[in-house]
Amino acid sequence: MAGLVDTKSQLIARTPEYFIEKMEIDVHVNHEVVEVSPATHSVTAINHETGQQVTTTYDQLVFATGASGFRPDLPGIESDNVHDVNNLVRGEVLKNALEKDTPKSAVIIGGGYIGIEVAEALLLRGINVTLIQRHSQIMRSVDPEIGALLGKAMKAGGVTLRLGESVVGFEKASNRVTAIVTDQGTIPADFVVLGLGVRPNSAVAEKAGIPLGPKKAIKVNERQQTDLSDIWAAGDCAQCFNLVSNQHDYFSMGTIANKQGRVAGLNIGGKQAAFPGAVGTSITKFMETEVARTGLNEEQLNELGIEFAATTIEGTTKPKYYPGSTAMTVKVLAEKGSGRLLGAQIIGGEGAAKRIDTAATALHAGFTVDDMLYLDLAYAPPFSGVWEPLVIAARLARRKV
Amino acid sequence: MAGLVDTKSQLIARTPEYFIEKMEIDVHVNHEVVEVSPATHSVTAINHETGQQVTTTYDQLVFATGASGFRPDLPGIESDNVHDVNNLVRGEVLKNALEKDTPKSAVIIGGGYIGIEVAEALLLRGINVTLIQRHSQIMRSVDPEIGALLGKAMKAGGVTLRLGESVVGFEKASNRVTAIVTDQGTIPADFVVLGLGVRPNSAVAEKAGIPLGPKKAIKVNERQQTDLSDIWAAGDCAQCFNLVSNQHDYFSMGTIANKQGRVAGLNIGGKQAAFPGAVGTSITKFMETEVARTGLNEEQLNELGIEFAATTIEGTTKPKYYPGSTAMTVKVLAEKGSGRLLGAQIIGGEGAAKRIDTAATALHAGFTVDDMLYLDLAYAPPFSGVWEPLVIAARLARRKV
Numbered sequence: 001m002a003g004l005v006d007t008k009s010q011l012i013a014r015t016p017e018y019f020i021e022k023m024e025i026d027v028h029v030n031h032e033v034v035e036v037s038p039a040t041h042s043v044t045a046i047n048h049e050t051g052q053q054v055t056t057t058y059d060q061l062v063f064a065t066g067a068s069g070f071r072p073d074l075p076g077i078e079s080d081n082v083h084d085v086n087n088l089v090r091g092e093v094l095k096n097a098l099e100k101d102t103p104k105s106a107v108i109i110g111g112g113y114i115g116i117e118v119a120e121a122l123l124l125r126g127i128n129v130t131l132i133q134r135h136s137q138i139m140r141s142v143d144p145e146i147g148a149l150l151g152k153a154m155k156a157g158g159v160t161l162r163l164g165e166s167v168v169g170f171e172k173a174s175n176r177v178t179a180i181v182t183d184q185g186t187i188p189a190d191f192v193v194l195g196l197g198v199r200p201n202s203a204v205a206e207k208a209g210i211p212l213g214p215k216k217a218i219k220v221n222e223r224q225q226t227d228l229s230d231i232w233a234a235g236d237c238a239q240c241f242n243l244v245s246n247q248h249d250y251f252s253m254g255t256i257a258n259k260q261g262r263v264a265g266l267n268i269g270g271k272q273a274a275f276p277g278a279v280g281t282s283i284t285k286f287m288e289t290e291v292a293r294t295g296l297n298e299e300q301l302n303e304l305g306i307e308f309a310a311t312t313i314e315g316t317t318k319p320k321y322y323p324g325s326t327a328m329t330v331k332v333l334a335e336k337g338s339g340r341l342l343g344a345q346i347i348g349g350e351g352a353a354k355r356i357d358t359a360a361t362a363l364h365a366g367f368t369v370d371d372m373l374y375l376d377l378a379y380a381p382p383f384s385g386v387w388e389p390l391v392i393a394a395r396l397a398r399r400k401v
Numbered sequence: 402m403a404g405l406v407d408t409k410s411q412l413i414a415r416t417p418e419y420f421i422e423k424m425e426i427d428v429h430v431n432h433e434v435v436e437v438s439p440a441t442h443s444v445t446a447i448n449h450e451t452g453q454q455v456t457t458t459y460d461q462l463v464f465a466t467g468a469s470g471f472r473p474d475l476p477g478i479e480s481d482n483v484h485d486v487n488n489l490v491r492g493e494v495l496k497n498a499l500e501k502d503t504p505k506s507a508v509i510i511g512g513g514y515i516g517i518e519v520a521e522a523l524l525l526r527g528i529n530v531t532l533i534q535r536h537s538q539i540m541r542s543v544d545p546e547i548g549a550l551l552g553k554a555m556k557a558g559g560v561t562l563r564l565g566e567s568v569v570g571f572e573k574a575s576n577r578v579t580a581i582v583t584d585q586g587t588i589p590a591d592f593v594v595l596g597l598g599v600r601p602n603s604a605v606a607e608k609a610g611i612p613l614g615p616k617k618a619i620k621v622n623e624r625q626q627t628d629l630s631d632i633w634a635a636g637d638c639a640q641c642f643n644l645v646s647n648q649h650d651y652f653s654m655g656t657i658a659n660k661q662g663r664v665a666g667l668n669i670g671g672k673q674a675a676f677p678g679a680v681g682t683s684i685t686k687f688m689e690t691e692v693a694r695t696g697l698n699e700e701q702l703n704e705l706g707i708e709f710a711a712t713t714i715e716g717t718t719k720p721k722y723y724p725g726s727t728a729m730t731v732k733v734l735a736e737k738g739s740g741r742l743l744g745a746q747i748i749g750g751e752g753a754a755k756r757i758d759t760a761a762t763a764l765h766a767g768f769t770v771d772d773m774l775y776l777d778l779a780y781a782p783p784f785s786g787v788w789e790p791l792v793i794a795a796r797l798a799r800r801k802v
Binding site: 004005010011243253254255256258259275276278279280281282283284285290292294320321322323351353354355356357358360361362363364365367371374375376377378379380382383384386387388 | 411659778787
């Protein structure tokens with residue numbers, strides 16, 4: 001959308017032809033599965049090219065149905081100029097519309113990862129961007145003070161943020177939206193992008209009697225097996241164990257999808273593989289501002305009733321004297337009493353956010369903030385200061401736990 | 402040296418005045434301690450400004466004497482145009498000489514971190530650089546195939562590498578070196594920089610009867626206490642426990658020095674603090690090529706008699722389709738049988754090397770390559786691919802352990 005990638009094919013990891021020719025896997029595209037019958041071990045699909053219904057049988061079945069962007073039931077939302085980026089086809093529709101309509105301004109609905117990244121891409125095309133978010137904070141996966149820093153960067157980058165404002169409908173002329181109606185007024189709009197989060201595509205599984213878990217994701221064990229032993233699920237349609245909360249959870253992340261798919265495949269192929277779960281790591285950027293998080297945030301911890309201490313510090317990505325050093329804010333959350341690390345959040349300039357991996361690895365290890373105090377992290381002035389900001393934050397968090 | 406930092410004062414974390422005025426610490430600079438007497442709790446120093454000898458007593462004594470660059474006993478090595486970067490004063494001498502002499506070419510003796518970084522700095526000043534290294538590999542802290550990649554980058558960057566060549570002496574005219582004599586010939590030189598590694602400044606401690614450890618570093622326990630309970634040591638003069646080999650070791654790293662200093666100070670101040678040790682993480686760069694390592698390398702493992710499996714893979718810092726994606730080679734070493742991670746090495750373009758922190762944290766956790774397989778590391782195309790190269794390397798190493 002921003003013009004960073006030349007051709008669509010670069011974004012396709014494996015084509016149907018690759019599966020058919022190289023892997024000898026029988027692939028049917030443009031087939032929508034409408035029913036799975038565990039009793040008869042059969043799958044029924046509609047061939048959207050012919051309109052015909054086809055049925056096949058299985059020994060082992062995998063749900064890898066992914067997730068779909070949430071589309072609220074608002075009149076007008078299906079208009080031609082209301083876009084989403086749920087998949088490559090929809091992304092291409094959006095990109096073609098940008099090229100054809102050359103809008104001067106666009107309105108994004110939703111302030112999560114997709115909303116933030118679409119805002120950047122449209123700004124890079126020279127389009128005026130307004131972003132509407134129902135909550136008073138952008139990027140709710142981080143805590144308010146980190147979200148506020150991101151919001152500040154987005155405003156400085158030229159995004160008009162309308163936080164705490166709810167979309168209630170659209171004004172239309174022929175099949176195009178002309179304005180967005182919110183609880184606070186009417187915003188003219190001739191190009192709209194939805195970024196309202198995703199929901200697992202689990203309706204067919206549910207209809208087949210397969211139990212669902214959190215957020216209606218398909219319930220699986222650590223082998224990626226559903227409650228029916230010959231039916232499996234992996235990726236954005238499936239639940240994922242949260243190693244920090246020790247509860248089943250739902251993430252929709254490409255990394256987790258890849259890992260779960262690998263585990264399901266190994267098990268079906270006769271090996272023993274287990275996916276232990278994830279810690280909730282994610283990362284994004286808006287222009288020069290990078291932001292990442294892992295573990296649980298304050299809202300999640302409060303919901304879980306976990307008592308915690310939090311410390312937020314300001315550091316730099318490199319020593320201040322070194323060229324390219326930028327500000328970096330790091331937050332660490334730790335359990336009261338035990339001192340166990342519960343989460344971390346980073347926002348800063350180039351080189352800041354990917355450091356979340358250290359905190360993610362520490363979460364996998366079940367480290368306390370004490371354990372983090374003397375981590376032997378890489379230091380040289382072109383890369384970091386002597387004390388990593390994450391370690392400084394952990395050190396200060398120790399005093400509060 | 403490269404002109405990246407404007408003033409010397411930016412490189413001074415704390416001045417004598419800061420200690421005296423803000424911290425009320427009595428500081429004596431230009432005083433060289435020549436003797437410590439544990440029996441009388443006294444310290445004798447020479448005041449190099451007056452030539453006078455002064456003696457003072459202590460209740461608790463800390464050796465924070467650092468390390469000095471190794472200077473082999475070769476005639477001519479004390480010439481005016483043979484430099485080192487052992488400290489800020491020596492660095493300033495070198496920098497002033499560069500500005501005064503404006504050499505067209507320089508010879509660096511030693512291919513470790515200092516040699517590599519000085520080569521970069523001199524090239525950035527437009528100086529022709531020849532680097533002589535006795536060993537056949539540059540940067541011996543990494544394994545040969547990683548060192549070879551760095552060597553290739555250095556040659557491509559314009560450095561004349563003379564590997565497997567030993568300096569045996571210097572040719573001189575008045576007080577200046579005119580050529581370096583090696584076991585293979587004579588290399589004209591009018592500007593020489595030494596980068597031959599450091600040795601702990603432990604002679605005074607040794608003379609005082611304080612036991613030394615590996616590489617003659619001062620022996621300390623995890624509280625940074627020497628065998629004499631009122632004498633402490635921290636930083637480049639002190640030994641450090643290696644958490645991977647489970648043996649005492651010697652590192653000379655600013656990060657470890659800072660941590661050890663903190664621990665010594667806390668203990669002397671009446672708190673209980675312990676420095677558990679380090680895993681041997683280090684990082685550097687040559688122009689666009691970043692390189693980092695942690696844990697033990699093949700040579701170290703062979704010396705320790707630890708059986709290991711090694712896997713080296715080629716990956717990219719970001720997905721190949723994303724702008725700024727560069728090649729990244731990752732090596733993982735794991736223990737045969739247990740699968741315990743023993744070390745990792747990374748070489749690649751921008752954003753590659755700092756990822757060593759994930760491996761360093763995994764080493765602190767005592768992770769096996771199995772534990773690393775499903776690490777929830779941050780993924781988004783501006784930052785990384787779906788499968789981190791480190792995780793791919795760990796996955797492949799699993800098959801060999």
